[in-house]
Amino acid sequence: MSAEVLVVDPDRATQQLLRLNLGQAGHAIACCADAESALVLLDEQLPDMLLLEWDLPGQSGEALVRRLRALPRTRDLPVIMVCARRGELNTVLALESGADDYLAKPFSPRELIARIHAVLRRRAPHVGPGAVQMAGLRLDPGTRRVTAGARQIALGPVEFRLLHYLMHHPERVHTRSQLLDQVWGNHAILDERTVDAHVGRLRSALQPSGHGEHIQTVRGAGYRFVSAGARSRRGRQATL
Numbered sequence: 001m002s003a004e005v006l007v008v009d010p011d012r013a014t015q016q017l018l019r020l021n022l023g024q025a026g027h028a029i030a031c032c033a034d035a036e037s038a039l040v041l042l043d044e045q046l047p048d049m050l051l052l053e054w055d056l057p058g059q060s061g062e063a064l065v066r067r068l069r070a071l072p073r074t075r076d077l078p079v080i081m082v083c084a085r086r087g088e089l090n091t092v093l094a095l096e097s098g099a100d101d102y103l104a105k106p107f108s109p110r111e112l113i114a115r116i117h118a119v120l121r122r123r124a125p126h127v128g129p130g131a132v133q134m135a136g137l138r139l140d141p142g143t144r145r146v147t148a149g150a151r152q153i154a155l156g157p158v159e160f161r162l163l164h165y166l167m168h169h170p171e172r173v174h175t176r177s178q179l180l181d182q183v184w185g186n187h188a189i190l191d192e193r194t195v196d197a198h199v200g201r202l203r204s205a206l207q208p209s210g211h212g213e214h215i216q217t218v219r220g221a222g223y224r225f226v227s228a229g230a231r232s233r234r235g236r237q238a239t240l
Contacts, residue, residue: 003048003120003144004157007031008038008064009082010057018051021109027116035059035067042074046156048144049116054083054094062097069098072197076158076184078119082107132167135214135227137206139164148209158183159202166215166225175222199223 005027007018015031022029030047032038034057038050050068054061061081068074081099094102100119103112131140137153139146141164146153155163161183166174174182176192184194203212216226 003116004028004030005049005051005116006038006041006047007051008033008035008056008061009051009053010034010055011053014053017109018112022113022116025109025113033057035061035064038064039067042068042077045154046074046077046158048078048120048157050077050079051112051116052079052081052099054081062093065094065097065099072194075194078157080112080115080119132164134167134170134225135211136209137163137167137211137214139167148206148211151209153205153209153211155205156201158198159205162198162202163206163215163225166223170225170227173218173221173224179223195223 005022007015007029009015010033019029019031030041032041036058052061052064065079065081068077079099080101080103081094082103082105084105091102101115103115131138137146137148144160146155146163165183176195179195180192199215203215206212214226216224218224
């Protein structure tokens with residue numbers, strides 16, 4: 001299971017150590033030193049996982065998590081908080097702030113990697129190992145890549161899981177409630193409008209390759225992935 005991980009830690013030595021160990025485990029790593037830099041990077045592209053130091057300059061890691069959880073775009077971003085502080089109270093504070101897991105320093109790279117995989121499995125219960133190809137799109141969970149021919153399509157982790165689920169169940173209409181359960185997990189407590197926002201971002205990401213129209217809105221019902229785009233359907237209808 002490979003993932004894009006954003007490491008937020010002011011210590012350069014820690015950044016280099018995590019970049020080395022997580023990179024060897026097959027993960028793609030980006031690093032920054034503070035909350036404001038993290039927010040800039042998150043605005044540009046959502047990673048699959050945020051690995052966050054509690055003690056940051058300026059805004060603390062705990063405050064950053066609370067801020068991210070208040071925003072629809074980053075509300076479900078997986079977060080592991082790390083800190084040299086040990087004890088039950090610190091673990092409770094980290095989890096109550098919205099972190100998915102808490103890891104006290106020092107920790108072994110093996111334990112960190114196991115925890116990353118565990119959080120990703122909980123957050124993405126329906127991303128299986130097999131690639132799926134349809135309507136000129138190829139989605140490969142193993143490499144976390146979506147391609148249209150030679151073009152690679154950049155998707156955030158939620159949009160990736162959403163497309164994966166829709167492509168594995170083509171033509172079927174899914175309600176917003178069903179998508180929340182299947183894509184976010186039945187533990188998620190989110191407004192159904194969250195689905196609309198992520199569908200909109202997914203369509204925008206697919207639009208340059210001409211695949212945005214494959215994500216179809218069914219009024220009063222929900223969404224579905226159609227194997228033939230709107231233009232193809234109109235063309236077939238015109239020849240009948």
